[in-house]
Amino acid sequence: MSKTIYELVDELPTDGMTVKALNALDFVVPGQWQNLTGFTNTISAVTGETDDAMIQAIGERAVYLYNDSSQGYQRAMWLYNTVDSAAGALGAAALANKIGQDISFLGFLGNLTPKPEKAQSLDLAVKLVVELVAFCQINGIPGDSIGDFLAALGDYGGESLMRMAALVCYDGLIPLGGGFIEKGMASITQTSPDELQKNQTFKGVSDLIPGGNPAGQLGFITQSFDSVKGWMGDFVSSRNLTQQSVLSHLSQVIQVSADKLDYVGAFLDVSVKYYTHTGTQTLARRLIERAVAEL
Amino acid sequence: MRNSVPTFKHWQRSLLGLLLTVVLLITGCQQAKAPDRFAQAQQDSTKRGVTAVAKDATQGSQFNKYFPKPGAGYERVYTQEKKGFSEAALKKDGKEVAKLSISDTSSLPAAAAKYENSSQTIAGYPAITMGKTQTSVLVGKYQVKVLGRDPNFSQAEREQWISKFDLKGLSKLKI
Numbered sequence: 001m002s003k004t005i006y007e008l009v010d011e012l013p014t015d016g017m018t019v020k021a022l023n024a025l026d027f028v029v030p031g032q033w034q035n036l037t038g039f040t041n042t043i044s045a046v047t048g049e050t051d052d053a054m055i056q057a058i059g060e061r062a063v064y065l066y067n068d069s070s071q072g073y074q075r076a077m078w079l080y081n082t083v084d085s086a087a088g089a090l091g092a093a094a095l096a097n098k099i100g101q102d103i104s105f106l107g108f109l110g111n112l113t114p115k116p117e118k119a120q121s122l123d124l125a126v127k128l129v130v131e132l133v134a135f136c137q138i139n140g141i142p143g144d145s146i147g148d149f150l151a152a153l154g155d156y157g158g159e160s161l162m163r164m165a166a167l168v169c170y171d172g173l174i175p176l177g178g179g180f181i182e183k184g185m186a187s188i189t190q191t192s193p194d195e196l197q198k199n200q201t202f203k204g205v206s207d208l209i210p211g212g213n214p215a216g217q218l219g220f221i222t223q224s225f226d227s228v229k230g231w232m233g234d235f236v237s238s239r240n241l242t243q244q245s246v247l248s249h250l251s252q253v254i255q256v257s258a259d260k261l262d263y264v265g266a267f268l269d270v271s272v273k274y275y276t277h278t279g280t281q282t283l284a285r286r287l288i289e290r291a292v293a294e295l
Numbered sequence: 296m297r298n299s300v301p302t303f304k305h306w307q308r309s310l311l312g313l314l315l316t317v318v319l320l321i322t323g324c325q326q327a328k329a330p331d332r333f334a335q336a337q338q339d340s341t342k343r344g345v346t347a348v349a350k351d352a353t354q355g356s357q358f359n360k361y362f363p364k365p366g367a368g369y370e371r372v373y374t375q376e377k378k379g380f381s382e383a384a385l386k387k388d389g390k391e392v393a394k395l396s397i398s399d400t401s402s403l404p405a406a407a408a409k410y411e412n413s414s415q416t417i418a419g420y421p422a423i424t425m426g427k428t429q430t431s432v433l434v435g436k437y438q439v440k441v442l443g444r445d446p447n448f449s450q451a452e453r454e455q456w457i458s459k460f461d462l463k464g465l466s467k468l469k470i
Binding site for chain 2: 004040051059060
């Protein structure tokens with residue numbers, strides 16, 4: 001059986017590659033993300049309640065809500081998990097025996113294959129759509145509500161905003177450079193439904209991507225990317241983000257070399273699971289917020 | 296094989312001893328671990344046919360029109376709209392100060408039952424203050440709750456915001 005919600009939150013790492021890589025982005029979204037871990041700990045932090053019986057009641061209701069599959073919370077968790085593991089699938093086998101350890105970039109170089117620009121662009125677009133669909137699942141709005149998602153993006157904070165910062169920096173700027181939005185858009189428009197179906201990241205999550213068939217799904221991905229590109233552009237320009245600035249902050253916590261830039265993106269793909277990590281945190285927050293309100 | 300035990304070599308005995316120690320250590324640790332406090336809820340909620348939300352619960356989208364209107368420096372941002380539940384964040388100067396919510400207690404009868412002992416009312420509806428941050432009223436089968444998210448958001452403010460909901464309108468909602 002899959003893990004319980006409290007196990008997932010209890011088992012969130014307090015250190016390691018993912019946490020280090022996210023902390024490195026504090027300069028992008030200052031003070032927005034604290035690595036909140038532990039189920040009861042999260043209940044207290046989210047609700048401000050400290051009474052043990054109250055925490056127990058909130059936690060139990062959250063467990064019920066998560067386990068009711070009609071409520072969409074499990075689907076969101078599946079999306080966050082799957083998009084992370086699918087994107088890093090190529091290097092994952094080599095990484096399997098290193099779980100829980102910090103992996104050295106240079107030591108791991110031999111196991112990495114840089115992704116072609118097109119595959120990288122598709123990854124970025126698919127991950128963006130996964131955020132949109134997971135958002136809809138968690139918040140209860142129809143799965144293809146691009147407009148609602150766009151409105152909510154402006155209001156993103158905490159771990160959700162950090163996830164978007166990591167998407168822009170680690171799946172946009174680092175692998176594709178400053179022109180990642182244009183490159184992304186160009187790549188998607190040149191992609192055929194057949195090619196999309198062969199993309200590892202898309203394959204992982206395609207069951208939950210709206211559109212009905214690969215052509216429809218490609219249309220949905222294109223439309224979503226097109227709608228969010230303005231937000232991404234503002235995000236980058238308002239913070240003066242460049243590939244160089246992100247890389248220099250990243251290299252302060254994880255040893256990566258700028259002259260092997262092609263490999264840095266591939267390395268992040270296999271070693272940094274930021275969708276799963278911050279997605280679990282978002283989900284726990286929403287479940288707990290609902291649980292306490294319903295008691 | 297009668298002689299098998301005496302032929303045990305020294306290293307085999309040491310290994311056996313080590314294995315026994317490990318087994319004891321493992322079982323000892325398991326006994327020492329406190330039973331998981333949410334394990335019962337996990338077990339109960341995954342039984343066949345158990346759901347968290349009642350089948351006939353009102354859709355959250357039906358609740359939105361009864362929420363307090365934003366204004367006077369306050370922003371209202373809807374955050375969840377699920378079957379039986381709707382919630383919005385109340386923000387002031389961009390910072391969340393409270394959560395506003397309406398839920399259908401048919402999914403959680405205990406939520407409604409707690410008002411039976413309540414002597415407090417807000418706008419004529421039975422009211423309860425719970426924990427450090429929660430004030431709520433029961434309107435028919437619907438619970439309206441305001442949850443403080445800023446330590447300075449007082450109980451008086453929570454009560455004030457509850458009365459800003461269209462409670463009368465909500466009392467007429469029949470789904």
